[in-house]
Amino acid sequence: MTISFSTLKIAWRNLGRNRRRTLLSVGAIALGQFTLITVNGLDAGYFESMLRIVTGPLIGHVQVHHPKWREEQAVDQYLDNLSEAEKEIRALPNVKSVSARVFSAALAAPGERGRQPAEAEMGMVVGVDVSAENRQGGILASLPPADLPGPGSVVLGKVLAQRLKLTPGKTIAVISQDTDGLPVSNIFRVNALIQGGNELISRLGIVMALKDAQGFLALPNQAHEIIILGDDYRKAGELAERVKSLPALKNAEVITWKEAFPVIVRLIGMKNWIDLIFLVILFIAAAAGIANTMMMSTFERTREFGMLLALGTRPGRLIRMIAWESVILGLVGVALGSILGTIVVLITSHTGIDYGALGGIRGQELSFQGLTISYVVYPKFEFHQVLFGFGAVTITAVLTSLWPALLAARLEPAEAVRS
Amino acid sequence: MSGTDGNFLITARGVTKIYRTGQIEAPALRGVDLEVKSGEFISIVGPSGSGKTTLLNLIGALDSLTGGELKVLGKDVSGLSRRERAELRLHHLGFVFQAYNLIPVLTARENVEFVLELQGVGRERSARAEEVLGELGLSEFSDRRPLEMSGGQQQRVAVARAVASRPRLVLADEPTANLDGENAEVLLRLMRRLRDEQGMTFVFSTHDSRVVEHAERIITLTDGRVSQDERRNPDRG
Numbered sequence A: 001m002t003i004s005f006s007t008l009k010i011a012w013r014n015l016g017r018n019r020r021r022t023l024l025s026v027g028a029i030a031l032g033q034f035t036l037i038t039v040n041g042l043d044a045g046y047f048e049s050m051l052r053i054v055t056g057p058l059i060g061h062v063q064v065h066h067p068k069w070r071e072e073q074a075v076d077q078y079l080d081n082l083s084e085a086e087k088e089i090r091a092l093p094n095v096k097s098v099s100a101r102v103f104s105a106a107l108a109a110p111g112e113r114g115r116q117p118a119e120a121e122m123g124m125v126v127g128v129d130v131s132a133e134n135r136q137g138g139i140l141a142s143l144p145p146a147d148l149p150g151p152g153s154v155v156l157g158k159v160l161a162q163r164l165k166l167t168p169g170k171t172i173a174v175i176s177q178d179t180d181g182l183p184v185s186n187i188f189r190v191n192a193l194i195q196g197g198n199e200l201i202s203r204l205g206i207v208m209a210l211k212d213a214q215g216f217l218a219l220p221n222q223a224h225e226i227i228i229l230g231d232d233y234r235k236a237g238e239l240a241e242r243v244k245s246l247p248a249l250k251n252a253e254v255i256t257w258k259e260a261f262p263v264i265v266r267l268i269g270m271k272n273w274i275d276l277i278f279l280v281i282l283f284i285a286a287a288a289g290i291a292n293t294m295m296m297s298t299f300e301r302t303r304e305f306g307m308l309l310a311l312g313t314r315p316g317r318l319i320r321m322i323a324w325e326s327v328i329l330g331l332v333g334v335a336l337g338s339i340l341g342t343i344v345v346l347i348t349s350h351t352g353i354d355y356g357a358l359g360g361i362r363g364q365e366l367s368f369q370g371l372t373i374s375y376v377v378y379p380k381f382e383f384h385q386v387l388f389g390f391g392a393v394t395i396t397a398v399l400t401s402l403w404p405a406l407l408a409a410r411l412e413p414a415e416a417v418r419s
Numbered sequence B: 001m002s003g004t005d006g007n008f009l010i011t012a013r014g015v016t017k018i019y020r021t022g023q024i025e026a027p028a029l030r031g032v033d034l035e036v037k038s039g040e041f042i043s044i045v046g047p048s049g050s051g052k053t054t055l056l057n058l059i060g061a062l063d064s065l066t067g068g069e070l071k072v073l074g075k076d077v078s079g080l081s082r083r084e085r086a087e088l089r090l091h092h093l094g095f096v097f098q099a100y101n102l103i104p105v106l107t108a109r110e111n112v113e114f115v116l117e118l119q120g121v122g123r124e125r126s127a128r129a130e131e132v133l134g135e136l137g138l139s140e141f142s143d144r145r146p147l148e149m150s151g152g153q154q155q156r157v158a159v160a161r162a163v164a165s166r167p168r169l170v171l172a173d174e175p176t177a178n179l180d181g182e183n184a185e186v187l188l189r190l191m192r193r194l195r196d197e198q199g200m201t202f203v204f205s206t207h208d209s210r211v212v213e214h215a216e217r218i219i220t221l222t223d224g225r226v227s228q229d230e231r232r233n234p235d236r237g
């Protein structure tokens, strides 16, 4: 199909005949595309930060446990021969870091009597790889190096510390059981408190270095959990397969972050629906705007079309003229919306948007399923959303113009020029 | 085009046209016989509703006849498909309507260019359009859009467009109906000049007796039939 210059020229100029009407539909389409890009950019940014947290040091890309651990979390459901297992995992390609954790339910009380003695509280001994957890997203992420747990010292979850009326510098008595069910106890110095962060840790956490916890619980070369970070969370499945085949982990359960945190998978599915909903809204806005404009503008031009047909204009050309008018209308709107939307998304992707402030909330973070997510969202520009918008509007424009175009093309020229 | 019927550009034999709307039949032409030679300058007159527009539309292959035989430029128009009629109009006929002749968003030159483009004229169409407007003394309106011209100026541009591809037959249905006497006069002189210089055949309908003065042949329709067909020597004021 050749597009003659005059077809485009006429289509373009026809849009200028009723400026108000044209601007109204251009505005509706632009608003639709703007909303599509900004809303999707916002939730793309939101989900990306959520994914970054989920696939960070806390949950990792791949986790290894005793097969019963996730169900029962009993202290004797440990992975044996930890040093060999870690060595084998590190030897795999694309493995960035490997760290182990041990957990054990415990009772905690202040190590020395204060003026108002506090009751003993439920807690959880968590032995961790201190340097791995000190990275962004880890259990100890918020702590300066001086506050990190060292030999004989722990950091406490803030809520637990408040209940025990403990502050940094005090001591804490911890009672737990070893894998044979025998009681073990020890006194540790409280190095610091963990502000925010993981909710479970905040309520129960008695976090210490892995070595200390292993000694305390008589698990010298064992762990309850191995966290593996690969170079790309999207390749967690492949990594998990390779980990499964390691001899040292023959009987272990190997899962990816998706299995460890299934809610996120559902949320990602939800994002796709949100995107789709806004795309549909855009379709409808475009269809309504264009259909209205095209219907009105073709019906009031019956005589003109009759004249064009009388001169010998082929009906196909008339259809193309009207379709182009509609497509140009749509494209101008979608281009305008794209420019504005892109600018807004690009700017806010640097500055961030404080959701909390928008909702009147002061805090900086919210807790979701034990994860801490910042209220400040950095929208993410996704070019494919712009393309989807262009595609949706172009298709809508062509489709909505077909009806008036076909009506015009089927006019009897003699009737049309007479009217 | 060759094969005109014994030098006749138009031959009508017992042409009838009945408009049907639902059950109601409205006979607009009740048997028209007519022969038109190349180079004639004809006015069709008659009371309102006598069938002038209907006849011009049939000759112009804009509509299909109900009965009879009609040959235009040697072609039997009743046998033509919708598409063939469009081709005939595009390449061999020129039209001037009472109003709304021009595409409102195009300038005078672009309007002329548009039909040339439809006819497949290439790059030279812009120059050709300018030339036609120039020949008809309309150069000053080249870059004006219809709304920027008077009714008389618009009609003259419409004539320029109708003759731009040098058709052999130009049909005009009440081309002066919206013009005052002076503008009607100017338009008719323009048409006459084209006939004289280029040998085009003009058939136009009118209600205006001053316009009729310019015709060399006056065909009067009454009630769907030719009631009078007279030849005369027009005043050449």
Ligand SMILES: Nc1ncnc2c1ncn2[C@@H]1O[C@H](COP(=O)(O)OP(=O)(O)OP(=O)(O)O)[C@@H](O)[C@H]1O
Pocket: B019, B020, B021, B026, B027, B028, B046, B047, B048, B049, B050, B051, B052, B053, B054, B055
């Ligand atoms: N589309 C139509 N449907 C039904 N009847 C029609 C139609 N077009 C024209 N007619 C009728 O056909 C007859 C001839 O109409 P036509 O328009 O040819 O007359 P006319 O001589 O051009 O009149 P005027 O001088 O008013 O323009 C009229 O009676 C008219 O009512």
Ligand SMILES: [Mg+2]
Pocket: B052, B053, B054, B173
């Ligand atoms: Mg008429």
